[in-house]
Amino acid sequence: MIYTVTFNPAWDYVVFLDSLVPGEINRAKHESIVWGGKGINVSGILRELGAESTALGFVAGFTGQALEAGIEARGIHTDFIRLPEGNTRINVKVKHGEETEINGQGPVITEQAIRELYEKLDRLEQGDTLVLAGSIPGCLPADTYERILERLMGRGIRMVVDASGDLLLNVVKYHPFLIKPNHHELGEMFHTECSTPEEIAHYAGELQKLGAENVLVSMAGDGAFLLTAEGTTCQIGTPKGTVVNSVGAGDSMVAGFLAGFDRSGSYEEALKLGTAAGSATAFSEGLADAAAIEALYQTL
Template sequence: MIYTVTLNPSIDYIVQVDDLEFGATNRAQGTHFFPGGKGINVSRLLANQGIPSKMWGFLGGFTGNYISETLASDALDFTPVSEASRINIKIKGNQETEINAGGPTISEDELKAFKAKFSVLTAVDTVIFSGSMARGLPTDIYQNLVTLVQKSGAQFIIDTTGDALKATLAQGPVLVKPNRAEVAELYQQPIESLSDVQKAGERLIQDGAQHAIISMAGDGAMFFSNDEMYYAPALVGKVVNSVGAGDSMIAGFVGALSQGMSNSECFKYAVASGTATAFSADIAEKQLIDELFNQVTLQNMKES
């Protein structure tokens, strides 16, 4: 079974404001609510591909109720918390501006109840940890949870940033997928040219990742393993809502991996899934992913 962990889920409130003016009353051209948080997005894309997963994390309050009612799925296995889950604001205009809230503070008892779920894991499972930590959790929470996963023999994937990414890299994730800004922050150096991306990706593998993807939004993505390196130029199309594009990449890769596909096919599914979500209002559907899969081209960087 694939488990996704979203420690800090959200309602994503998408607000279309064509000419945002600070310090003035702006009128929205359109608004949408989506259940969000990175792990939830991964599970939603997997479900659209017909691949089951279970969703773990914390949900609370009226916002938590909205998320569980909207998802209405057997896959939900969240730990209830007393404070309300957060609302993240995504303003779409000439540019995309995001305001992500801090979210609820998790108590010691709530964390204990959550950790108890890990006792069901066995060696055939994969746990995907995605997103920021909730308040009140120890700063080494991801390292602790990865240790629990590894005790069961299961594997893990992590999509987070900063010190938590640095520490868990050494624990050998199946996949990490930082974007350019996140990898620049991790290694404290600017990542501008493709050669900078190449060096950073090789370092992610040296530092412990089994596979790494560095995503570059409209500039495409690069894939790394011990002996493979591919660059996928971005596909051209109309970007509708890129929220969750990175999460969709992870879901695309893991879904293909769970079906025994090669690294290059898994990467192509990752790019097709990320792009399909960027070209959709919500998390992408299977039909668009399959259409775009046939358009993804890979350049083998070990041969160039």
């Protein structure tokens, strides 16, 4: 079973405008309301690809109840912890020219609630996969990811971390099965820029030396690079399409990679399906559906 953790899920209220005039009433051309959160996005794409997962995390208030119900209505199993105070956040995304985002703060995760999460994670079994994605809320210790990986280390659980900066650097010593920085994040971790295939390969190797097993680097329009646990490298371009949405593309790549690897045991197939899933979401207004992913997969 694949488990995803989303510490601070959200409703994304996306508004499309023809024009934006500050200080005036602006009317939407059209709008959408979708649930979000990096781990939840991973679970959503896994569902589209026929892979089962359980979404873990924290919800609160009436917005949390609605989010949980909406996710389950899509056929995704959830096991959220309900917080006693606050509301699951609402993020406002204004699309007019460049995208503008206003992200809500979210509820406070109590010590009791984080203990409940640890208890759920303690029930994971050998062969399960745990996906930790995104940032850690300010109400939790900065080393929360490290505590989780240390707690589960040595139990045969595949651990996947999609994060950036020190948050990612500090967990590679626990030998995660997969990490997925983008090429900008990869360079920032080593205080440099990664703009060539050689540079990306070199610094992906540095992360592997620090303990990561598989290093998947997304490179936007230039595709993706994979350094496998076996020491082999794979690189793939991106299919043709128009990018209309950057939200969830990286999460979709992680989901596609895991689904592809579980299906085939092949790193090349995992990279191919991951690239198709990530690109399909980038070419969609929301998370991609199975048909869109399959169509792009056939072009790679």
